[in-house]
Each structure stands twice: as C-alpha cells, then as structure tokens.
Amino acid sequence: MSSEKQVLHLFEGFGVELEYMIVQRDTLQVMPITDKLIYDAVGKYISDVEFGDIAWSNELVLHVVELKTQGPAKRLDGLHQKFQQHVQKINAMLKKYDAMLLPSGAHPLMNPYTDTRLWPHEYNTVYEAYNRIFDCRGHGWANLQSNHLNLPFANDEEFGKLHAAVRMVLPIIPALSASSPILDGKVSGLNDTRLEVYRHNQDKIPSIAGKVIPEAVFTQQDYEQMILQKIYADLAPYDKEGELQEEFVNSRGAIARFSRHTIEIRLIDIQESPVADIAVLQAVLGAIEALVGERWVNLDKLKAWDENRLADMLLEVIRNGEEAMIRDKEYLQCFGYHISGSCTVGELWKHLTQEVVVVDEDEVSYALNVILSRGNLSRRIRQATGDQPSAEQIRQVYQQLATCLQNGDVFLPNKSH
Structure with missing residues (x-):
C-alpha cells in the first residue's frame, strides 16, 4: 500500500493510548515487572506486543505498561470493551507475581527516588539520555x-485547523480528566497534581514544555522553526549524541507528530477504567470537531489566541478542576456559551456535552454523566479519602479504583470521611 493512502483526513481515525501502573496487590507498592509481563506474553523482551486491534508496550519506567490501538481505530465506539479485555488479560497474567494494574494519573504513595527502575531493554538509549539530562527519578517522570489521543491531519491546511481547535480545548480538558489529587501520601490541594509536576519536570530546558499550551503556529514550517528547532538547539549542549533530536521530545500538552500526520493530546490523566477514559475522549473530541467545523466562530478567531492567555486558564483548572472559574467572555463565546457573568469550567462542559457531544454507548454516556454530575475522578477520590487521610485510608480507596479497573466500573465514593 502506498504511503499516500495511509494518510487520514481529519477525524477519519483515532489513536488511543492508556497507561497503567503495575503494583503489589495488598500494599500497592509499585512493581517494576513490565518486562516480565511482556516476556510471559511472547517469550522475549521487546517494546511492543501486538494482539490484533490492541498492542501493549513499555514506557520509560519499568512499572508502567501502555495499552494502545494498533494503528488508528475508525471510531471511539467499542474501544472501551477492547481495552477492558486486555486489562483483564494482564491482571490474570500478573496474579502469579501477586500483582495487578492500578489506574489514576499518579501513584499516591510511591517514592520515585527509591522506587524508580528504568526500562533496560530495546530503545533504552533514549531513556538513558533523558535520565542523564533530567534525572528521571522525580514524580514528573516516574509517576x-x-x-493520549492521536488525531490525524492530511496536509498543512488540516493541520492548521486541527491545531487551532486543539489549543482552545486544552485548558479545560483537566476539568474532566484530572485523577491525581494525592502525591507522597498527602492531598496536594491541586485537582491535577500530575499535570503540575509534568509542566515542571524539564524546567532545566524550558522550551521543551513551553507553557504546555502550544504556541499559535499553524503550518508545519512555522511549527518546526518556532517550536522544534528551538528545542533541539537548547537540548544540543546536553545531548551530544543527538538521541533526543526528535519531535517526540516536545512536551507540550499537545504535540505535532508530522512523521505520523497526527496531533497527540497528552495532558489527559488516566481514569479508573477504559469506559471512563473513552467518555472523556468523546467529550474532548466533540468540542474539537465543533471548533474545526466553525460551529460558533471562524478559525481565524481561534488562531488569534495567545498561548499565555490560554495557559493562565489551564493553571486555574489544574488547581481547581471543574470548579475553576472562567471570566473571559471572549473564550466562552468561542464555544457558543453566551452568559452575562462568569461560569465554572464544569458548567461550560455541561453546555458542550448538550450541544456537540454524541455518545452512542449507554455505559460511556453513564460514565460521562458521573464526571459531569459528581465531579472528575480527582474530586471523587478526595471525597472518599477526606483531606488528611492515613496511608491505610489511601490504600483502601485505591484498592477500590483497582477493582473498578478490573470490572470496568465507574468509581462512586460511598461517603466522605
């Protein structure tokens, strides 16, 4: 098949990647055995194992396994069942190690300085380069x-439209997806603690993550010149071998992968089960499609937004999740939300889900309704643990999350402590 035919147009395919921790069943101690899991599946230590529609792969650290669509899926519908089957398959294989998969955006009790083991097999030179430059034992790397949602574009024009829309939606995504309220055994006070550490993990070279919201660039040439070349130049003194002079090193909340003709959205925390992950993606996708289709305002208006203005909004959402206030009327108008005063991000999402989000699967619709009515997973975890939980209370709640993951359920806290 010629490479011409491989290129998909806007919204013709979707790549989804879900990352999970491997932990000891009772203590929830992270277990660096992803390589053993892969070896047990195929009899060798490799980075990717393909099972038809879904593949497994390693990540930087040895206690994380990634499940991903093998090539683009035509629709998001039906994907949660496929991922769920693989979650259960992996959990069955992990039983012999007294281990299981644990969801959520960050392990609440992990000590990254003592518990981190890097992937030692193929592709390891890239990980070693990261470790040499940044020391990957921090939460922002190891925990x-x-x-990840990958959206295709076929040419420069489509890239410009998609990038304009994605940039606008990025600041409000964590209101739906935040699932990391606890780090180092303490409630952090932030709704999305994972994103807070993520945005600082490469402070040594600030151009790598930028403001997390990408700059207002809408052609491949401009993107490479203004974003990628700057990163490569800033990295060069630390990366003598050139291991990291690749577009994957860009750590913005959405990155252009021109080699694959996709934009990859990276700031979504993992949820308690695949059905909730797909619910979040359906909402995000509905909003992006509507903006690309100029439902409320034309694309030129979206392209005019400066990343600093959007980044300020993102920081507010990292702190306060769906209760973050939006006072920027112009932003709300871009989503066709015309109100006299300010509103919460949660209220904006309720407006968007009514207007543009189409969910055909009942269980996905239910999961999205829970997020909109009961709060994102971060808020529900915090309701369950209380504000000053003991390590044992934290373990009990995260054991419930592991059970949700195994059963494909949505987490509902019984009551506050």
Missing part, C-alpha cells in the same frame, strides 16, 4: 499515567 504519571496518562491517556
């Missing part, structure tokens, strides 16, 4: 699990 963050996300849900």
Whole structure:
C-alpha cells in the first residue's frame, strides 16, 4: 500500500493510548515487572506486543505498561470493551507475581527516588539520555499515567485547523480528566497534581514544555522553526549524541507528530477504567470537531489566541478542576456559551456535552454523566479519602479504583470521611 493512502483526513481515525501502573496487590507498592509481563506474553523482551486491534508496550519506567490501538481505530465506539479485555488479560497474567494494574494519573504513595527502575531493554538509549539530562527519578517522570489521543491531519491546511481547535480545548480538558489529587501520601490541594509536576519536570530546558499550551503556529514550517528547532538547539549542549533530536521530545500538552500526520493530546490523566477514559475522549473530541467545523466562530478567531492567555486558564483548572472559574467572555463565546457573568469550567462542559457531544454507548454516556454530575475522578477520590487521610485510608480507596479497573466500573465514593 502506498504511503499516500495511509494518510487520514481529519477525524477519519483515532489513536488511543492508556497507561497503567503495575503494583503489589495488598500494599500497592509499585512493581517494576513490565518486562516480565511482556516476556510471559511472547517469550522475549521487546517494546511492543501486538494482539490484533490492541498492542501493549513499555514506557520509560519499568512499572508502567501502555495499552494502545494498533494503528488508528475508525471510531471511539467499542474501544472501551477492547481495552477492558486486555486489562483483564494482564491482571490474570500478573496474579502469579501477586500483582495487578492500578489506574489514576499518579501513584499516591510511591517514592520515585527509591522506587524508580528504568526500562533496560530495546530503545533504552533514549531513556538513558533523558535520565542523564533530567534525572528521571522525580514524580514528573516516574509517576504519571496518562491517556493520549492521536488525531490525524492530511496536509498543512488540516493541520492548521486541527491545531487551532486543539489549543482552545486544552485548558479545560483537566476539568474532566484530572485523577491525581494525592502525591507522597498527602492531598496536594491541586485537582491535577500530575499535570503540575509534568509542566515542571524539564524546567532545566524550558522550551521543551513551553507553557504546555502550544504556541499559535499553524503550518508545519512555522511549527518546526518556532517550536522544534528551538528545542533541539537548547537540548544540543546536553545531548551530544543527538538521541533526543526528535519531535517526540516536545512536551507540550499537545504535540505535532508530522512523521505520523497526527496531533497527540497528552495532558489527559488516566481514569479508573477504559469506559471512563473513552467518555472523556468523546467529550474532548466533540468540542474539537465543533471548533474545526466553525460551529460558533471562524478559525481565524481561534488562531488569534495567545498561548499565555490560554495557559493562565489551564493553571486555574489544574488547581481547581471543574470548579475553576472562567471570566473571559471572549473564550466562552468561542464555544457558543453566551452568559452575562462568569461560569465554572464544569458548567461550560455541561453546555458542550448538550450541544456537540454524541455518545452512542449507554455505559460511556453513564460514565460521562458521573464526571459531569459528581465531579472528575480527582474530586471523587478526595471525597472518599477526606483531606488528611492515613496511608491505610489511601490504600483502601485505591484498592477500590483497582477493582473498578478490573470490572470496568465507574468509581462512586460511598461517603466522605
């Protein structure tokens, strides 16, 4: 098949990647055995194992396994069942190690300085380069699990439209997806603690993550010149071998992968089960599609937004999640939300889900309704643990999350402590 035919147009395919921790069943201590899991599946230590529609792969650290669509899926519908089957398959294989998969954006009790083991097999030179430059033992490297959504574009024009829309939606995504309220055994006070550490993990070279919201660039040439070349130049003194002079090194909340003709959205925390992950993606996708289709305002208006203005909004959402206030009327108008005063991000999402989000699967619709009515997973975890939980209370709640993951359920806290 010629490479011409491989290129998909806007919204013709979706790549989804879900990351999970492997932990000891009772203590929830992280277990660096992803390589053993892969070896047990295929009899060798490799980075990717393909099972038809879904593949497994390693990540930087040895206690995380990634499940991903093998090539683009035509629709998001039906994906949660496929991921769920693989979650259960992996959990069955991990039983012999007294281990299981644990969801959520960050392990609440992990000590990254003592518990981190890097992937030692193929592709290891890239990980070693990261470790040499940044020391990957921090939470921002060793303790963050996300849900990546890859959206295709076929040419420069489509890239410009998609990038304009994605940039606008990025600041409000964590209101739906935040799932990391606890780090180092303490409630952090932030709704999305994973994103807070993520945005600082490469402070040594600030151009790598920028403001997390990408700059207002809408062609491949401009993107490479203004974003990628700057990163490569800033990295060069630390990366003598050139291991990291690749577009994957860009750590913004959405990155252009021109080699694959996709934009990859990276700031979504993993949820308690695949059905909730797909619910978040359906909402995000509905908003992006509507903006690309100029439902409320034309694309030129979206392209005019400066990343600093959007980044300020993102920081507010990292702190306060769906209760973050939006006072920027112009922003709300871009989503067709015309109100006299300010509103919460949660209220904006309720407006968007009514207007543009189409969910055909009942269980996905239920999961999205829970997020909109009961709060994102971060808020529900905090309701369950209380504000000053003991390590044992934290373990009990996260054991419930592990059970949700195994059963494909949505987490509902019984009551506050």
